[in-house]
Amino acid sequence: MLQIQRLRQEPEVIIAGLKKRGIDATQTVNMLIELDGERRQIRHSLEDKQAQSNALAKEIGVFFKSGRAEEANELKAQTAQLKQEIKELNEKVSLLEQKEHDLLISLPNVPHHSVQDGKDEKDNEEVGRHGEIPLLHKGAKPHWELASDYNLINFELGVKITGAGFPVYINYGARLQRAMINFFLDENRAAGYTEYQPPHFVNAASGYGTGQLPDKEGQMYEMPVDGLYAIPTGEVPITNIFRDEIVNSKDFPIQSTGYTPCFRREAGSYGKDVRGLNRLHQFDKVEIVNITDPESSYALLDEMVAHVASLLQKLELPYRILRLCGGDAGFTAALTYDFEVYSAAQERWLEVSSVSNFETFQANRLKLRYKDADGKTQLCHTLNGSAMALPRVLASLLENHQTPEGIKIPKALVSYTGFDMIK
């Protein structure tokens, strides 16, 4: 959520920024500023009346104590009118606050200045590329065929147990998956991250804190009996660890990582996008979350990008880095870099990581703050990224490393898998 103070101070910057997302926010911003002014004015007179009422109550108390009941009763008569006025003003203020909040929450984050204008993924900028696209042998197969040939993943079994998009990993497939989770967690830990095992269900307050609620509840599996949601990403529980906290700036950057399964309804997906491991309802992901101050958040974003890049290099996978354009960036992000690995047999790029700086957008909802050098309480900057999402890494690993003899395991993983070849 954007800060209303910022809207007041630099509305034109916000309007110009949101234009990059293809949104004309002029009307909303103007309405917000107007609502805010009105609210503050009414609030002022409300507080004025409250001050009067408090003063009267105090006087009455003094009179009663000193036994001057008559004088006290005289003052009492004066309070009725005030009380009524306070009640009315209070209702007005609440109404305005509600309207203001609803409107404010509808605005997405303002893109960073480096973000380009653009409509969708076709307008994203490639800012980096690494690794050779492998020339596969004749008869090379997409991962879903490999998964079946080597009995690594059984999609039909998942359909039987649960439904489409809930695969069952078997034997080498299951072990490879487990190895990758450990590999990613260890790499993140070595880079300074503290490891967490958070809950996989969250309450509504947490969903709101990271921005999934109120708009994106359609994306999450819901358990209405208990008021809980299955997490769509580890970002939700891990970031919410710090909700309503005033953290110590000495601890910056606060680096957290955790492995969680992720659950997404993915309503409306179809076709080749959902083939095999490309898009699932349940998948595994290791997430990294960072909290820091506004001064260092973009340097930290660069570090996160470098870290994720190093993971893909160790897995010997060709990848490219995209800076998302305004129209393709997520609602809460100011700047997002996507990592895509090349999936050689499908001959397409698959998104495996998304690294974002949310600036104060999440922190404002989370009430996540720190004290600056002057002792003033300020909103933190939050950042997060996948390091990494497993299924597509697995898909590209199977496709890129397949040989006529079997599938080779990258060196960095062998100590985790305990095998160097799937035959």
Added chain:
RNA sequence: GGAGAGAUGGCAGAGUGGUCGAAUGCACUGGUCUUGAAAACCAGCGUACCGCAAGGUACCGGGGGUUCGAAUCCCUCUCUCUCCGCCA
């Protein structure tokens, strides 16, 4: 699932109708003392909004009510803990 207890500042914990935004202790920050540290002592120390400031307003789990006045009384919701049952 059944029965009971409770929810107060970073934490612990007082406070049952009026000068309580809230005692006290711990933690934290600054200072004195010390070669340095510890201890001791002194001072400061919640959050948000409005205001140049003085200051004002709100907040004692959430919502509502009684009252001139509510952390304190009433209603309601949520959550936590203890005991019993079940159980990895």
